[in-house]
Each structure stands twice: as C-alpha cells, then as structure tokens.
Amino acid sequence: MAKRPESTDRTANERRIFDAGANSPRQVRADLGHVVEPSREIPVFATTDVLVVGGGPAGTTAAVAAARLGADVILAERYNHLGGLSTGGLVIWIDRMSDWNGEHIIRGMAEEILDRLPRDAIYGPPKAEWGSRDTVLSAQWQKRHAAFHGTVTWAPMIDPEWMKLELLRMIREAGVELLLHSWVAGPLVEGGKVTGAVLESKQGRVAVRAKVVVDTTGDGDIFARAGEGFDGDIESDDIHHTANTASLLCGVDNARWLAFMDAEPDAFRDFMRHGREQVGHFVLPFPGWRNDVTVFMGPRFAGFDVLKIDDLTTLETMSRESLVELLNYYRSNAPGFENAWIMLSAPQLGARHSRRLVGLGRMTGVRAKTGAIEPDEIGISPSLSPNLPNVSVPYGALLPRKVDNLLVAGRHISTDAQTHTYMREIPQCWLTGHAAGIAAALSVQAGVAPKDVSIPDLQAALRKQGAHLNDPA
Ligand SMILES: Cc1cc2nc3c(=O)[nH]c(=O)nc-3n(C[C@H](O)[C@H](O)[C@H](O)COP(=O)(O)OP(=O)(O)OC[C@H]3O[C@@H](n4cnc5c(N)ncnc54)[C@H](O)[C@@H]3O)c2cc1C
Known part of the structure; x- marks a missing residue:
C-alpha cells in the first residue's frame, strides 16, 4: 500500500487516537417517544431534468457535465459554497491523478478544474516530473505529499477560496441553476421511481421535481431515504473511517x-x-x-x-x-x-466514511488487483501501489438496485471497504461525478432509466468531455 500523507503506519500515539471514539464516553439518549408530524402540502419550487444533491467534488462535476449535454440541471447544496470537503473541509491536498508511470489518468473535469485555477492558487510538481523516480526529485516532492514509493505524482495543493470561485463560475457558465443554503431532507419516491426531492430552507420546506436525481451528498442521504441498501463496514487499520x-x-x-x-x-x-x-x-x-x-x-x-x-x-x-x-x-x-x-x-x-451504496455493481479489492477493464468503464483510478495495476471504474458502482431514476456519485458509491480507501479521494469523486452527470443527461434524452443508458454512448460522451478511459478493445 502506498505510503500516504494520511499514513497507515501509525505510531502508538496515533493508535490511541484511532481508539479515541471507542473509548470516550458516548452519549446514550433515552427513548423519549415520538411526535407525529401532520401531513401538509409542500409547494413545488422548481421542476428540472436533473437534480443534483450536494455541491462537493462529485456534485459539481455531475451538474456541469449534465448541463453541458443540454439537460436542465438544478444543483442543491446545504452550505454557502461549492467544493464540499475540497474547499469547505479544507482538504486542499488533491490526491494522485497520475499513475505510477506518470501517465495522467484522472482527467476530464478534474483536469479542467485545476487548469482554471490561477498559477498562484495551485502548487505541485510540473508535468515533466510526473512519474520521475529521480531520488532527489522524489525526496523533495515526498515532503510535499506529491511523491510516493520514490515516484513523483500529480497531486497538488490548492487554494480553497479560488477553487470555490472557479467551481461557481463553471456552474454558472454551464447554465446550472444553483440553490445554495438548501438542505435536502429526502427524495420523492413514486411507484419505485425517484421523482425529485424535498428541501428545507429559510423559505420553508419546498419540493423540486426532477426526471433524474443524482445523490452526491457523500453520506448517501438520498439513496438511504429512498430505501436503498448500504454498507458501513470499515478497514480498521486504515484511516478511511476516521x-x-x-x-x-x-x-x-x-x-x-x-x-x-x-x-x-x-x-x-x-x-x-x-x-x-x-x-x-x-x-x-x-x-x-x-x-x-x-x-x-x-x-x-x-x-x-x-x-x-x-x-x-x-x-x-x-x-x-x-x-x-x-x-x-x-x-x-x-x-x-x-x-x-x-x-x-x-x-x-x-x-471520510459513512454509508456506501449496495449497488448493481460493486468495486472490490480482489477485482481491482486483476487489472480487468470493466465493460462499463467510466474512468481509471491510480492504484495504491506500483505493484498493483490501474483500476477500471465501472458504471454499475453508481447504480442503485431498487429505485429507478437515481444515480450515485462520490465517496459513497458501491465499493468494498478496501476500495473505499482510495475511491473516496477528491479526483475519484470528480471522476464518478462527471460520469453520473453525463449518464443523467443521456437518461433524460433517451427517456430510459439510468441503468439502461447505452454504455458506448456514455463512454463516447465522457471522452468528448475530456475524460480518459482505456482504449476500446
Ligand atoms: C480530513 C480529511 C482529509 C482528507 N484528505 C484527502 C486528501 O488529502 N486528498 C484527497 O484527494 N481526498 C482527501 N479526503 C477525501 C475527500 O476530501 C472526500 O472523500 C471527498 O471530498 C468526497 O467528495 P464528495 O463529493 O463525495 O463529498 P463531499 O466533499 O462531502 O461533498 C458533499 C457535498 O454535499 C453537501 N450535502 C451533504 N448532504 C446534503 C444534503 N442533505 N442536502 C444538501 N447538500 C448536502 C455537503 O454540504 C457537501 O458540499 C479527505 C477527507 C477528509 C475528511
């Protein structure tokens, strides 16, 4: 496993921290019964083709990608900014987007977002150095968390305020309708289909009707409330659950x-x-x-x-x-x-971790090690170590099992706990968000459920928007 800044080789002190939650007194709340909320009519605030819930890395790319394909898109975010943890969470170290040979494999929206930042708002190794195993260079970049296993990688630090602004500009340029300060309380589900969502706001509780909803809340708020199954198991010796x-x-x-x-x-x-x-x-x-x-x-x-x-x-x-x-x-x-x-x-x-969708497809550590190229590939992730092949990311990991017209992208996609350790990283969330946005738009255009979207069409549209996929066989 790659030595990561969020390192897995912990000291005794860190082990204590890992146990901190388990050992600290937990609040146990008494069962105080229930109240019954009276039924009420909720005004429909807007109707749209695609509703994206959550404006983090996955949600922002999903919204932009769908709008660029001509869909009407609404993006609802509970806070006052875009970028999720990559900005508001101050997670300003963007994990690796190049593989162990220096090839830039997480591209598309990820590349565009970083290219838009002013030069003094991003700091990382120049392209010529990606993949270098020069000992001096890699020692220098290792201290900046941009070299692992002696290899320089594309993993820059960014200025979160510039990132917020550029994401906002991308959303506006793409014609996405943005609803900030809008906490989505749950999906509308009718006849086995998600038909929109209800959100809480200073304006009160309102509904947005949509043909397709994309859950990019990071915690699976929408798919869980729509009745989809989820996993919560963890790799206890990894930091992915802290x-x-x-x-x-x-x-x-x-x-x-x-x-x-x-x-x-x-x-x-x-x-x-x-x-x-x-x-x-x-x-x-x-x-x-x-x-x-x-x-x-x-x-x-x-x-x-x-x-x-x-x-x-x-x-x-x-x-x-x-x-x-x-x-x-x-x-x-x-x-x-x-x-x-x-x-x-x-x-x-x-x-870092809460719910993970139990989807139609599932990324697993065992499968990743084979280096198999998924037939429904939507992108490629770098692997955790130079001994492991690049990882083909399948569309099936974004698809729920039970309800239609719902897509899932970001850190809560369908993976095992081991695969979650890296598929939760920001570039991977850009990647899955990008694919979910395109799939949502294609689903609306073709009038089919997201699970029935044509894979060749999805892959062609991703490539057209700059994503990097394995060459067709
Ligand atoms: C401390 C820490 C360090 C990390 N270190 C790194 C690192 O070094 N490099 C790296 O690449 N990754 C790192 N990660 C992982 C990475 O930051 C996240 O996994 C990634 O940002 C997830 O993206 P996302 O779009 O799935 O979710 P998020 O970034 O969580 O975005 C979800 C968005 O949805 C919004 N939202 C949630 N629920 C609702 C709702 N009900 N209604 C409306 N809006 C809602 C949120 O406000 C948020 O804006 C780290 C994570 C943490 C916590």
Missing part, C-alpha cells in the same frame, strides 16, 4: 520548516518524539500552496458515527481542542512556526 475538522494555519514559513526536516534529522526525530509525548493527538502539517500557509488535516478520530448529531458535536469539540494543543507545541518547537496562527477551522466537518 473523522475530524481540518484547520488552516497562517504566518508559517514552510521553507524553513522543510529545511529543518532535511538539515537536522536528529533534531527532527526529537521534535517528533517529544510531540508524541507532550501533545495528546500529534500530527504533521501539510505545507500549503503558499509558503506562509499550512494545513492540519488531523488529528483523526476513530469510532464515531458521522451520521449522529452527538458524535458530530463531539468531533467538532475534540478537533478544536486538539488544534490548540498542536499549535502551542509547534509554535514553541518547530522552526518556521514561531508566528503561526489559526486562520480558519473548516466550516465542513471532515467525514
């Missing part, structure tokens, strides 16, 4: 910090050892896209259920308390952090 709120620090000097790690290995070892001893939850920062910005994407906490109000509340509290501890230790001990200050704790809590 949760926390990330934070952005300013006033740092990353160059000094990285030079310290390089030039003073003994002092750095001491710094790490003392940190683990003195700080309850100790983690390393990710140097940002500018020299004076860094991000803490941890400490990560295990054992919580990000679908529960009490757990979410506890996670926010633990994340903030542990950040202050970290800040104090870094300020006193880390060269380059003397003047560091907290600019922002993420507006969106970092949920």
